[in-house]
Amino acid sequence: MTAKIPTTVITGFLGAGKTTLVRHMLAHARGKRIALIINEFGDIGVDKSILAGCGDETCREEDMIELANGCICCTVADDFIPTMQALLERPDRPDHIVIETSGLALPQPLIRAFNWPQIKAEVTVDGVVTVVDAAALAEGRFASDEAAVDAQRQADDMLDHETPLGELFEDQLISADLVVLNKTDLVASDALANVEARLREEMRPGTGLIRAANGHVDIAALLGLGMGSEDDIANRPSHHELEHGGETHEHDDFDSFSLRFPRVAGKDALLKTIEETIRTHDVLRLKGFAAIDGAPARLAIQAVGPRVTAYFDRPWAPGEHRETALVVIGESPLDRAAITASLKRAAVAEAA
Ligand SMILES: Nc1nc2c(ncn2[C@@H]2O[C@H](COP(=O)(O)OP(=O)(O)OP(=O)(O)O)[C@@H](O)[C@H]2O)c(=O)[nH]1
CATH class of the missing domain: 3.40.50.300 (P-loop containing nucleotide triphosphate hydrolases)
Structure with missing residues (x-):
């Protein structure tokens, strides 16, 4: 054996x-x-x-x-x-x-x-x-x-x-x-x-x-x-x-969701928006990637409690779909609509 x-x-x-x-x-x-x-x-x-x-x-x-x-x-x-x-x-x-x-x-x-x-x-x-x-x-x-x-x-x-x-x-x-x-x-x-x-x-x-x-x-x-x-x-x-009781638990104490939007105007504005959102809505963890308008590389974002860090982790590949994608995790209930609206303040307004 x-x-x-x-x-x-x-x-x-x-x-x-x-x-x-x-x-x-x-x-x-x-x-x-x-x-x-x-x-x-x-x-x-x-x-x-x-x-x-x-x-x-x-x-x-x-x-x-x-x-x-x-x-x-x-x-x-x-x-x-x-x-x-x-x-x-x-x-x-x-x-x-x-x-x-x-x-x-x-x-x-x-x-x-x-x-x-x-x-x-x-x-x-x-x-x-x-x-x-x-x-x-x-x-x-x-x-x-x-x-x-x-x-x-x-x-x-x-x-x-x-x-x-x-x-x-x-x-x-x-x-x-x-x-x-x-x-x-x-x-x-x-x-x-x-x-x-x-x-x-x-x-x-x-x-x-x-x-x-x-x-x-x-x-x-x-x-x-x-x-x-x-x-x-x-x-x-x-x-x-x-x-x-039982062998499993439901995780109803915690909640998570992800959101996507196209581009954000600038790194500093995005990080400030994230910091404010975390503070206001008591978010435990936020992570993902952002497409900064005009930047050739993807911005990796990491937030643990109030500590937010970001770095360009790799260039966008030719033809790659550039978007901002974030995962948000916190104690239940998370006000998803309000958190989404708050984060999307950093997005570049898309032409109608
Ligand atoms: N200053 C400092 N930052 C660290 C250290 N270890 C990890 N980090 C940072 O903490 C953040 C979270 O690190 P991860 O390794 O993604 O943590 P994780 O436990 O895998 O996170 P989840 O899978 O989301 O639970 C990232 O921004 C890391 O760069 C450390 O020893 N010192």
């Missing part, structure tokens, strides 16, 4: 740096053939497009498979298992599989799926790597309403769960075999020590933690953990499964 293919699950909250970590990993794969399954929101395929633009020989497009359902954990049977089966039937099987989950995915149902008979004999979870945004944590973005939640708890004994954000974050942490504390470049060292101490309270004892900036972690530290995490799932209980 051939050896099981090791599979690394990369989880972590929206914008923590999962794609950045994967990109670094692929660029330093040292000859290892890695197949990548990317779980994304919507039909825009931002992460795949960023990774495919890596230009490196190891970022081969045929090794990247996209699952655009936003929540791999809710569609295990329909989407994930068939995708894995198709991958395993390929004549050129990979040395290692990496799954980048979306920032809102619960890792537990995905890990449990490795016990399904269709794939159990052929793959195993090498390790669950949870990427954490040190800056978001230091700024209190998961715990900003801790005081309000505590007050609510005291007022209502029945209320035993925290904010949806906090719960999801804890579910991702307790699943970890390794935590990558990323974005350390944005946090002073004493604040970082505080963040690390808080994280260790939520992590399972003995779980490793590596500090990183821009996902620069040696591939030898990430791959080859040999954990067989699917056999240890009982030790990684999730809030959602314990408190809300």
Whole structure:
């Protein structure tokens, strides 16, 4: 019997740096053939497009498979298992599989799926790597309403769960075999020590933690953990499964949508409009690409909470349809109409 293919699950909250970590990993794969399954929101395929633009020989497009359902954990049977089966039937099987989950995915149902008979004999979870945004944590973005939640708890004994954000974050942490504390470049060292101490309270004892900036972690530290995490799932209980019952969750706490419009007048005006929109509508994550009027290259846009960055990632190809496409993610309900109208203020008015 051939050896099981090791599979690394990369989880972590929206914008923590999962794609950045994967990109670094692929660029330093040292000859290892890695197949990548990317779980994304919507039909825009931002992460795949960023990774495919890596230009490196190891970022081969045929090794990247996209699952655009936003929540791999809710569609295990329909989407994930068939995708894995198709991958395993390929004549050129990979040395290692990496799954980048979306920032809102619960890792537990995905890990449990490795016990399904269709794939159990052929793959195993090498390790669950949870990427954490040190800056978001230091700024209190998961715990900003801790005081309000505590007050609510005291007022209502029945209320035993925290904010949806906090719960999801804890579910991702307790699943970890390794935590990558990323974005350390944005946090002073004493604040970082505080963040690390808080994280260790939520992590399972003995779980490793590596500090990183821009996902620069040696591939030898990430791959080859040999954990067989699917056999240890009982030790990684999730809030959602314990408190809300059943094996799946509906993600009704969060909402996402994508929008497209032709061109925008200028980079600075667009970024200002995005910043205002995020602030006004409490958007958690926004990402995509923009067609700036007259610019020969595509502008990649990344916003995590209030922090918005943009860079021209590649020239538009000859004949390529130039448009602006953005994915917006936030807590439910998102006022889609108002957010769309707000962002479209940056669009170039089209001739009637
Ligand atoms: N300053 C800083 N920025 C980072 C670091 N890692 C990632 N980023 C930036 O953070 C933003 C989000 O990074 P991604 O790698 O796309 O995050 P992600 O976790 O894949 O995001 P989702 O898949 O949307 O949840 C991008 O603008 C990155 O360039 C870091 O260590 N330091």
